[in-house]
Amino acid sequence: MNIIMLGVPGAGKGTISKELHEKYNLPHISTGDIFRENIKNNTELGKLAKSYIDTGKLVPDDVTINIVVDRLKREDCKDGFILDGFPRNIIQADGLKKALSANNKKIDVVILVDGDVDKIIKRLSGRRVCEKCGTPYHIETLRPKVDGVCDTCGGKIIQRKDDSEEVILDRINVYNEQTKPLIDYYKKDNLLKSVDGLAKIEDVVKQVEDITGLR
Ligand code: AP5
Ligand code: MG
Numbered sequence: 691m692n693i694i695m696l697g698v699p700g701a702g703k704g705t706i707s708k709e710l711h712e713k714y715n716l717p718h719i720s721t722g723d724i725f726r727e728n729i730k731n732n733t734e735l736g737k738l739a740k741s742y743i744d745t746g747k748l749v750p751d752d753v754t755i756n757i758v759v760d761r762l763k764r765e766d767c768k769d770g771f772i773l774d775g776f777p778r779n780i781i782q783a784d785g786l787k788k789a790l791s792a793n794n795k796k797i798d799v800v801i802l803v804d805g806d807v808d809k810i811i812k813r814l815s816g817r818r819v820c821e822k823c824g825t826p827y828h829i830e831t832l833r834p835k836v837d838g839v840c841d842t843c844g845g846k847i848i849q850r851k852d853d854s855e856e857v858i859l860d861r862i863n864v865y866n867e868q869t870k871p872l873i874d875y876y877k878k879d880n881l882l883k884s885v886d887g888l889a890k891i892e893d894v895v896k897q898v899e900d901i902t903g904l905r
Contacts (some may be wrong), residue, residue: 691716691770691902692795694777694881696872697803699861700814701887702894704826706803707774709895714904717766720774721754723824724761726850730821743852746860748778748868755785762789779868783875800876801898803887807862810887814858820845832891 693716695703704720711718725743728736735753742749758776761767777783790796816829822845827834834841852861876882885897899905 691904692790692798693770693772693902694797694800694876695772695774695803696800696869696876696882697887698807698810698865699858700810700817701803701805702891703774703803704824705832705891706801706885706887706894706898707772708825709891710772710898710904713895716769717764717771718774719758719761719767719771719776720824721749721758721776721778722774724757725749726824744857746852746857746864748864751779751781751785754778755782755789758782758786759789777872780871780875783872797879797881799883799902800872800881801901802873802882802884803894804884805886805888811858811862814853815855817850817853818847819850821848822846 693710695707697703704722707718707720710716722743725736725739729740729743730736735757738753739749748754754776758773762771773786777786786797813828813831816831818827818829819825820827820840820843823840823843825840825842826832827840827847834847838847839845840847852858873882883901885894885901887894889897
């Protein structure tokens with residue numbers, strides 16, 4: 691199953707994708723995670739992406755589309771994948787559609803992780819992530835077993851630099867202007883389904899399972 695996770699920053703795209711990856715072994719492809727990994731390793735891509743990410747702007751479309759198209763060619767994507775945070779505008783969505791159809795593939799479903807934006811923003815300020823593997827945590831609702839240490843890989847848990855109040859607002863503006871139009875885009879293709887991102891994590895996962903038939 692080929693899935694896109696769509697939603698405002700902090701909606702839970704990464705959290706739910708990770709759960710689905712662990713349960714169903716579908717590759718979890720997060721463009722944000724790919725950029726952060728490159729920033730950490732100080733690669734050329736990382737140097738380019740950093741200036742955009744730190745200010746909440748989108749990394750240029752050509753760069754981003756090429757990364758995803760390359761990643762989707764890997765063997766592990768042949769039976770399905772979860773795209774988290776991509777596409778983020780119409781240009782990226784068109785680019786994805788073209789690349790998939792060239793390989794006789796298509797998106798099966800677009801999951802909109804939905805919910806009251808004010809509540810989601812509030813939740814974002816409590817987010818922490820593993821510096822090493824990107825696993826998301828929350829200071830109240832999703833704490834690691836050992837304070838400051840990632841359950842998955844033992845890495846250090848930090849706050850993302852772009853989770854400052856100012857950059858969160860910039861990211862929301864970018865979402866409203868550029869990403870929100872994808873809701874209608876995928877509605878027209880009859881692919882859009884919504885889940886309640888403010889429900890308990892296991893309930894959101896269940897909603898996705900009901901929609902996709904994953905069991
Ligand atoms: P990206 O990393 O994709 O960030 P984002 O879209 O802003 O989304 P977030 O990761 O902040 O939120 P999320 O929905 O994954 O929420 P999470 O699961 O962590 O992108 C970062 C930057 O990279 C962009 O600003 C841009 O610069 C660049 N970029 C990325 N993709 C790009 C693209 N395609 N094109 C161009 N540029 C791109 O959850 C949030 C918090 O809530 C966590 O603490 C979590 O524990 C908690 N939580 C989640 N769900 C629940 C729940 N149901 N109940 C309780 N707590 C929950
Ligand atoms: Mg994320």
